[in-house]
Amino acid sequence: MAALKALMVDVDGVVIRPRPGGWAADLEADLGLSPAVLHDQFFGPHWADIVLGRAGLHERLGPVLAEHAPHLTSHDLAAYWFEKDAELDETLLADLAALRARGVQLHLATIQEHERAAYLWGTLGLRDRFDAMHYAADMGCRKSEAAFYKMVEARTGFRAEDLALLDDTPANVDAARAAGWGSVLWTGAAPLADVLATHGFA
Template structure:
């Protein structure tokens, strides 16, 4: 049976910085907060719990900022982060829409926490372009864990061979294939049709 659903990653695929820079590249100049300090005080000790839905973003971010950047609120930093990390690849989205028009379902499969997931889905309008978003904090597990792929199958009703993952992480691509999915490694160098054809799909 042919592929019936494209499962598309967000960061590095749907969201791609046109100049290749990180979202926090100008953060120190813009907000007076060093990316290294944020990594040390927040991302390294807390983000795993947040992205797996075991803790809320603001509950962990606010005390970290009180230590390293007391002039910033967690709301202010999150708004900056989500805006800077929200550059949509409209060429890819238009290519995906063409497949949707032919009858394929489009879903997102991504490692996100709840607040950014809502921002992507509602504020950036991805809910108009995709049928559903499957994300780590909602599932309590993340790619490349096999449990994530199995939960996607259960929630969608698609069999593994009906699903195709488009992801920029080789680990995730290999994990999807190990679960019986089709998968391609996305580099952004080819148009979607060419990338699928190159993969024999």
């Protein structure tokens, strides 16, 4: 079995449980904004720039809301979004804590923009459970790109063979494997220790 030195852990769908219907399921009832409008006017045209750090969340969201939901500010919507999309998988986190207690570093590796990354790390307290966070807007690339893995190696000083990614997206798992990392597709169907052992990690 390989001796794992650091496990890179995805956030959405792994550390954070997906909310039935998504975080915006009750958006129209709660805040009077159609999720379809938000998708068509904000996420569709602006999200790629925001999540890769080329534009700020509030910079792009504010004008959209001013036109389509003037009763809301971008900070109102962000607060609602972040709170609705924040159910931690405490069972997995306990298993990760046990792994960390054995000397394995835990890092978050996630596709986030700056505002939610700060919320996850600070307000939600993931900084107390992980050693570092590597996210798309800070790095300028996604986990489906080879550059992401090279940058994490450079930041941490670990070699590819020392690292593994725990992720619920097959494309990211494939990209990690192509970069020489260990890679584990997380479904939540089995305990973490069993999943890691199945993939050959001590």
